[in-house]
Amino acid sequence: MRALVYSVLLMMLLMTPLLVEAQDPFSGFESAINELTQSIMNILNLLKESAISIGRVLAGTLIALGVVLWASDIFTYKGRKLILAGIILLILMELIP
Numbered sequence: 001m002r003a004l005v006y007s008v009l010l011m012m013l014l015m016t017p018l019l020v021e022a023q024d025p026f027s028g029f030e031s032a033i034n035e036l037t038q039s040i041m042n043i044l045n046l047l048k049e050s051a052i053s054i055g056r057v058l059a060g061t062l063i064a065l066g067v068v069l070w071a072s073d074i075f076t077y078k079g080r081k082l083i084l085a086g087i088i089l090l091i092l093m094e095l096i097p
Contacts, residue, residue: 048096055093062086 063086070079 059086059090
C-alpha cells in the first residue's frame with residue numbers, strides 16, 4: 001500500500017511541470033517575441049531621430065538659400081517661398097518629438 005502511495009505522489013510531482021507546459025505551450029516564445037518587439041522599437045526610434053535631424057538641417061539650408069536668393073534680387077519670389085518652406089519645416093520638426 002505504501003508503495004502505491006509513494007508512486008502516486010511521485011507521479012503527481014513529475015506531472016505538475018508537464019501540466020503547466022501543456023497549459024501554455026508557447027511560453028518559451030514569449031521572451032523571444034518581446035526581444036524582437038523591443039529591437040523593432042529601437043530601430044524605429046533611431047529612424048525617427050535621424051529623420052528629425054535631417055529635417056532640421058534641411059530647414060536651415062532652405063532658409064539660408066532663400067535669404068541669399070531674396071537678398072540678391074535674383075529670384076525674389078522663389079527666395080520668399082524657400083524661406084517660408086524652411087520655417088514651416090522647422091516648426092514641424094519641433095512639433096514631432
